[in-house]
Amino acid sequence: MSLQRAINPSAEYAHARKQALQWQVVLWSGEVTAAEQQSFEEWLTASDVHQQAWREIGVMQQKLQLVPERAVSLLKDKTYSAKRRRLLQMLGLAAVSTATVPIVRNSESWQTLAADYRTYTGQQEKIVLADGSQLMMNTATSVDIAYGEHERRLILRQGEIYISTAADESRPLLVQTRHGTAQALGTQFNVRLKPHETRVAVHQGQVKLRSENGLHSLLIASGKQAGFSNDAVTTLTANSNESAWLExxxxxxxxxxGAFLDELSRYRSGVIRYDHTVANMVVSGVFPLLDTDKVLQSLLQALPLRIDYFSRYWVTVHAT
Incomplete structure (x- = not known):
């Protein structure tokens, strides 16, 4: 059963993105009222399209290193309206430069929004497919289902999935990403789509990886993991808590x-920022994904850190 879709996902997303830019400027003003804060949180939680737009604005800001302090200094001026318009122009141009193309039917953004099944940030969902295969979707994940007469194909547009495959000798099950395909051979396995590669960890059976250009392949056995990109397949290694998210x-x-905070941010709406000193610290432990605020607070007990909440959706971690 597919999720219901908006009549025009691209137009809905474009509008949400514009709203996200406007909200970011309001939050950066440093003079947010309680009513404005409540209105923002209501807007963000009203739709997973809003959350997707807010996440992409955060990614764009990280790429540009456009920090709140700079924005606040720009807004704290007698000519507030003019400065506000200037900042909106800066953010708008940045959003275009990082996306480079409008959101159209064939774009990655549109396909992610229009996928058959989706989860929003922090959500996980279990789906039983038509053949009896079980699909677990992790946070912020989008998947299309393309079952046909000769094969069963899952197209992972974004995020991470865990699959327990049902037997069907006449139709192999494949997971496709922009980096290539992973073919299940009587299998339970985890697939995570990253920016530059797709990671596959096998828990039962075997999985055959094939790069997008078709020149590289690799067979992974139970207890092993590997990655593949458009033109390469990485070396096998032992599984290392790749599926801890299932628990x-x-x-x-x-x-x-830094890597830990990047992982944590996958499960938290908004942005977690940190500097190079913080990034190079080391952390060990087992942390609950259902309460990211609790995780952040637990870090204060183990490491010399200070955490500033610019808002519920913008957190900065500093070294003390």
Missing amino acids: GRLVAEQMRL
Whole structure:
């Protein structure tokens, strides 16, 4: 059963993105009223399209290193309206430069929004497919289902999935990403789409990876993981807590704090920012994904940190 879709997802998303830019300027003003804060939170939670737009604005800001302090200094001026318009222009141009193309039917953004099944930030969902295969979707994930006469194909547009495949000798099950395909061979396995590669961890059976250009392939056995990109397949390694999310856990074993915060941000609406000093600290432990605020507070007990909440959706972690 597919999720209901808006009549025009591209127009809805474009409007949400414009609203997200406007809200960011309001939050950066440094003079947010309680009513404005409540209105923003109501807007953000009203739609997963709003959350998607807000996440992309955060990603754009990280790429540009456009920090709140700079925005506040721009807005704290007698000619507030003019400065506000200037900041909106800056953000609008940045959004266009990072996206480079409008959101159209064939674009990655549109396909992500229009996918058959989707989860929003922090949500996980279990789906039983038509053949009996079980699909677990992690946070912020989009999947299209393309079952045909000769094959069963899942197209992972965004995020991470765990699959327990049902037997069907006449129709192989494949997971496709922009980096290539993973073919299940009687399998339970995890697939995570990252910016530059797709990671696959096998828990039962085997999975065959094939790069997008078709020149590289690799067979992964149970207990192993590997990655593939458009033109390469990486070396096999042992599974390392790749599926801890299924139990609501984030496991860190001598992990750089920057990488840890990046992982945590996948489960939290908004932005977590940090500097190079914080990024190079090391953290270990098992953390609950259902309460990211609790995780952030637990870091204060283990590391010399200070956490500033610019809003519920903008957190900055500093070294003390």
